[in-house]
Amino acid sequence: MRSTTYGKGLPGLALATIVTLGAALALTFFYAPLDANQGFLQKIFYVHVPLAIVALCGFVFAAVMAIMYLRTGDRKWDMRSYVAIHMSLIFGIGGLISGSIWAKASWGHWWVWQEPTLVSYLIVLLLFCTYQPLRFSIEDPERQSLYASVFAIVAGAFVPLNFLAVRLATEYVHPRVLNLEGGNLPGPMKLTFYVALIGFVLLFVTLWKYEMAAKDARAQVRRLRRTLLGDDAGRPYGRSAAPL
């Protein structure tokens, strides 16, 4: 039986995540200056924007993993894509809720339907929310992996296209503080933001590896059971959306 590789380096990674996120929190509340317009409320920026960026990049990462599955046919790529989408959805929901709280405090509304950035983000999130039901609706594991991979690629390609479309929009209220030239953030705010972004990237990678290790261990237990006690013993209870 092959040994699990996803658990390797996990404690070190978890420690690095805690240290970086701790540093980001310290920088946010004790170093970054108050925003001239928003005041203390702008502190939400350091959690909301990294969460949204990591979630969107996670969807693209899942699409790359899905391409690898279609190229190789190896189920581990499908599992990686599945877990990446799962993690991205959690981060995406975090970004959505924190953004909504910020909008309520800043604009007086929980949600602004006229705002392309908000609506496009919601569309991407809802699109990926259908990934799990799609998997669950297909019983045959091979077909499930195949269709889910095609979905992940198409939906993943939609993410950068959607981002570009929103960037080209002229009518928006959502502020644009980041661009390829570095944006218009002052130095201490920029440093705090990048530390927070690195912290959330590390958190994503840690949780992704953690879930992969858990799923891999579970699959190994199932395989062992099947080998030792017969085919029926290792069979999962009912239909599963997760790759087997």
Place this chain on the structure above:
Amino acid sequence: MSPLLAIAPALPLGKAGKYVAAAYIVVFVLILVYVGIMALRAQRTQRELDELRRDVEAVKAAREELEHDDDPDESDPAGRGRTERTEQIA
């Protein structure tokens, strides 16, 4: 600048603090719930592994007993006991 953004003044700390705390707490709770669910699943896997270990021990013990019974036994020349145990294991 949009009218919505224009009416977004700096809130006093007492009022803004609640929203900032809410945003950070929501994200923290979300991650905590996820980690909690994963911990429960890990416990379930651990339970399954223990169960599997017990099953393996039982199979091993039964095999050892069977091998032990393979030696010619004067009290059971027909090997009836061995046949019964083989059926039990199967």
